[in-house]
Amino acid sequence: MAETNRKQLLSGNEAIARGAYESGVLFASAYPGTPSTEILENLISYDGIYCEWSPNEKVALEVGVGACYAGARTLVAMKHVGVNVAADPLFTLSYTGIRGGLVLITADDPELHSSQNEQDNRNYAKFAKVPMLEPSDSQEAKDYVALALDISERFDTPVFLRSTTRISHSQSAVSLAEPDRTTHADKVSLVKDPERLVMLPANARKRHVVVEERMERLREFADDFSENVIEMINTDVGIITAGIAYQYAKEIFPNASYLKLGMVYPLPEKLIREFAGKVKKLLVVEELDPFIEEQVRGMGIEVSGKDSIPILGELNPDIVASSLDGYVFTEQVPIEKPELPPRPPNMCPGCPHRGVFYALSKKKAFVTGDIGCYTLAFLPPLKAIDTCLCMGASIGHAVGIDKVMGEEGRGKVAAVIGDSTFFHSGITPLMDAAYNKSAATICILDNRTTAMTGAQENPGTGKTLMGRDTGRVDIPALAKSLGINRVCTVDPYDMKGTMDVVTEELDADEISVIISEAPCVLLRGAKREEWDVLTVDHSKCTGCKACIMLGCPAIGWDSEGENSKGRKGRAVIDEMLCIGCTMCRQLCKFDAIVKAP
Amino acid sequence: MTEIITNILMAGVGGQGIIMASNILSEALLAAGYDVKKSEVHGMAQRGGSVVSHVRFGEKVYSPLIRKGDVDILYCLELLESLRYTDYLKKDSVIILNKYRLNPPSVSLGVQTYPEEIPELVRENFPKTVILDGVEMARGVGNPKTVSTVILGHLSRYIDIPVTVWSDVMKERLPKKIFDVNLKAFDAGRSVERVA
Numbered sequence: 148m149a150e151t152n153r154k155q156l157l158s159g160n161e162a163i164a165r166g167a168y169e170s171g172v173l174f175a176s177a178y179p180g181t182p183s184t185e186i187l188e189n190l191i192s193y194d195g196i197y198c199e200w201s202p203n204e205k206v207a208l209e210v211g212v213g214a215c216y217a218g219a220r221t222l223v224a225m226k227h228v229g230v231n232v233a234a235d236p237l238f239t240l241s242y243t244g245i246r247g248g249l250v251l252i253t254a255d256d257p258e259l260h261s262s263q264n265e266q267d268n269r270n271y272a273k274f275a276k277v278p279m280l281e282p283s284d285s286q287e288a289k290d291y292v293a294l295a296l297d298i299s300e301r302f303d304t305p306v307f308l309r310s311t312t313r314i315s316h317s318q319s320a321v322s323l324a325e326p327d328r329t330t331h332a333d334k335v336s337l338v339k340d341p342e343r344l345v346m347l348p349a350n351a352r353k354r355h356v357v358v359e360e361r362m363e364r365l366r367e368f369a370d371d372f373s374e375n376v377i378e379m380i381n382t383d384v385g386i387i388t389a390g391i392a393y394q395y396a397k398e399i400f401p402n403a404s405y406l407k408l409g410m411v412y413p414l415p416e417k418l419i420r421e422f423a424g425k426v427k428k429l430l431v432v433e434e435l436d437p438f439i440e441e442q443v444r445g446m447g448i449e450v451s452g453k454d455s456i457p458i459l460g461e462l463n464p465d466i467v468a469s470s471l472d473g474y475v476f477t478e479q480v481p482i483e484k485p486e487l488p489p490r491p492p493n494m495c496p497g498c499p500h501r502g503v504f505y506a507l508s509k510k511k512a513f514v515t516g517d518i519g520c521y522t523l524a525f526l527p528p529l530k531a532i533d534t535c536l537c538m539g540a541s542i543g544h545a546v547g548i549d550k551v552m553g554e555e556g557r558g559k560v561a562a563v564i565g566d567s568t569f570f571h572s573g574i575t576p577l578m579d580a581a582y583n584k585s586a587a588t589i590c591i592l593d594n595r596t597t598a599m600t601g602a603q604e605n606p607g608t609g610k611t612l613m614g615r616d617t618g619r620v621d622i623p624a625l626a627k628s629l630g631i632n633r634v635c636t637v638d639p640y641d642m643k644g645t646m647d648v649v650t651e652e653l654d655a656d657e658i659s660v661i662i663s664e665a666p667c668v669l670l671r672g673a674k675r676e677e678w679d680v681l682t683v684d685h686s687k688c689t690g691c692k693a694c695i696m697l698g699c700p701a702i703g704w705d706s707e708g709e710n711s712k713g714r715k716g717r718a719v720i721d722e723m724l725c726i727g728c729t730m731c732r733q734l735c736k737f738d739a740i741v742k743a744p
Numbered sequence: 745m746t747e748i749i750t751n752i753l754m755a756g757v758g759g760q761g762i763i764m765a766s767n768i769l770s771e772a773l774l775a776a777g778y779d780v781k782k783s784e785v786h787g788m789a790q791r792g793g794s795v796v797s798h799v800r801f802g803e804k805v806y807s808p809l810i811r812k813g814d815v816d817i818l819y820c821l822e823l824l825e826s827l828r829y830t831d832y833l834k835k836d837s838v839i840i841l842n843k844y845r846l847n848p849p850s851v852s853l854g855v856q857t858y859p860e861e862i863p864e865l866v867r868e869n870f871p872k873t874v875i876l877d878g879v880e881m882a883r884g885v886g887n888p889k890t891v892s893t894v895i896l897g898h899l900s901r902y903i904d905i906p907v908t909v910w911s912d913v914m915k916e917r918l919p920k921k922i923f924d925v926n927l928k929a930f931d932a933g934r935s936v937e938r939v940a
Binding site: 391394397463464484487488527703716 | 757758770771774779780781782783784785792793794805806807808809810811812813824825827828830831833834835847848849850851852853854855856857858859865869870
């Protein structure tokens with residue numbers, strides 16, 4: 148096959164997908180989350196693998212476990228915080244073991260490029276007693292999928308493969324291998340094995356014994372594992388490292404000796420002792436927690452690491468260099484810079500969310516927020532997000548706040564949650580809101596996609612990941628079935644209509660659900676026929692800034708330009724960015740926003 | 745091929761085409777026989793925010809990230825963005841700067857001002873600076889959206905790769921209907937004389 152001859156430039160996520168294909172994976176499930184999303188998006192391009200977006204990570208793991216119990220090699224992928232959601236099945240899956248190999252990808256996000264925390268999921272390996280591999284480039288990302296599945300089947304355990312943003316989203320050269328799509332396909336069958344798969348206390352007690360025995364065998368295996376490698380160069384400094392940190396350390400200290408760990412849990416104690424015995428100074432270079440360092444110290448070996456290498460954020464070659472003595476930096480050019488305005492991400496021009504946030508901002512509501520593009524409504528000038536904790540939390544927060552505030556909170560407490568986040572984990576708290584008679588206002592921003600991660604299908608879009616037509620969740624009917632009486636829909640581009648509904652529902656003394664219905668503007672067909680690119684008629688613009696308060700990236704402030712009152716300061720519209728959604732035109736009391744020529 | 749690693753930093757604003765340009769660059773480098781690593785951040789960073797991509801190549805590359813003071817070439821599609829990465833530059837870095845201004849939100853809102861005279865400031869501090877009006881050049885070949893390819897064309901002047909490799913990679917990576925115009929855009933940038 149020609150494609151296997153030439154090296155290809157693959158991201159870590161593309162490489163993981165390729166690895167799954169080559170090693171006979173038949174089933175893959177995930178919930179989209181940066182930096183893991185592209186794994187399944189790439190996997191669907193290979194034949195013979197069932198792939199699905201599950202509503203959340205717990206479901207993704209549960210369906211994956213079903214497939215592996217039926218004998219299929221299985222891949223389940225999620226971002227680091229997704230493992231928190233999937234933790235319940237995970238911890239007991241460690242007890243039952245598997246039938247087909249199961250690899251669970253955890254894509255961690257040190258530096259919080261696109262996350263709410265930077266938890267180090269290596270801790271889950273120890274906590275759940277599940278072995279974990281960690282690649283340091285795309286080649287390893289591909290190869291470790293096959294190794295993880297082999298370990299999974301050999302030791303009857305799920306296996307973690309941990310990526311980080313810099314692995315998932317960096318590209319490097321990968322040699323492909325011939326796929327084996329047949330060897331593991333024959334094992335799919337129904338086999339009853341209740342003593343192993345039914346985790347009643349009597350069975351689970353016995354399985355815990357098996358788990359501890361398995362960990363013991365895995366510890367021995369780690370000492371001989373092909374990817375735990377000593378690279379002896381000199382005996383002055385020995386560095387134990389894994390993942391992307393290995394690359395940074397090699398860059399900075401090419402002459403040190405290395406123990407590079409391909410398996411970060413359990414650790415190879417014999418190998419570590421051997422390596423420690425060969426070098427004068429032992430150092431662990433690892434991102435985030437002192438996960439390896441503490442275990443090495445626990446072996447009674449003198450080691451340093453987090454005393455000089457930060458526990459916060461991503462590492463990079465400069466941080467690795469500056470953390471250690473005697474390293475000389477490349478000289479930088481001293482330059483006197485003006486103050487640089489930051490350029491944070493923003494909701495897009497024409498984003499439908501803006502209509503609802505404008506209304507909530509005007510009403511000065513306390514808005515409990517959730518995870519998605521709309522969290523960006525936190526930024527000025529809208530400043531219409533007051534909390535953001537985890538997926539689905541907005542509704543629960545609103546219920547709790549409303550309960551303790553009582554009458555005083557009436558008209559002030561609203562939750563906002565996107566459609567995909569609602570399906571992920573907003574339905575149970577909405578049930579709570581109805582059941583326990585909250586009076587909060589729940590705004591479901593239904594833009595018919597999972598926008599933040601790049602427009603993935605979800606149970607509300609009518610399409611599956613593999614492109615099949617399917618049913619769509621009817622959100623108003625769902626809300627009503629939970630016992631909620633006040634359920635209404637708004638067109639968020641209708642500013643007055645949206646404001647009227649928001650005002651009325653905030654004041655209601657029972658739970659209400661407002662569903663904002665308009666597709667993400669980045670989706671095909673989202674732009675309405677009647678929309679034309681707009682501009683500002685400066686003979687009419689009074690400089691009142693009403694349009695500016697929308698925070699639309701297409702609307703700017705020209706502080707030097709003359710307005711209709713003969714004073715300085717007027718609005719301008721960037722016609723390259725404007726898509727003509729008309730929200731600003733509806734807010735202008737002076738008819739100064741008009742169709743561009 | 746030498747053992748020396750070349751570091752290229754590519755900066756701009758989400759939506760300007762940084763990721764596509766860095767993909768083409770990296771593929772061309774791989775096709776020319778180099779070891780290549782490239783790193784950028786997706787997700788939250790793409791909603792109109794600052795975007796930066798690190799590309800490193802040579803015989804064997806370890807870190808996908810470039811060290812401060814170690815950039816050989818800065819490819820930058822927006823004026824203000826060039827100033828964000830000056831820590832990464834050295835005196836003789838080649839700077840290819842697209843003369844284009846895109847206001848960040850705080851400037852649009854009138855809260856902060858957009859720094860003036862950025863081209864002068866960059867040129868004063870880094871003698872090997874080329875400033876191109878990429879939008880005008882792109883318009884000249886028939887599509888203002890090919891700015892990132894125009895600037896990439898000029899970048900190609902500083903990298904030892906046969907021109908056919910570039911066009912082959914673009915043919916492979918770009919949709920058919922925009923290949924021709926991008927090739928013209930690439931040539932327009934490539935025809936500008938090297939600064940050093």
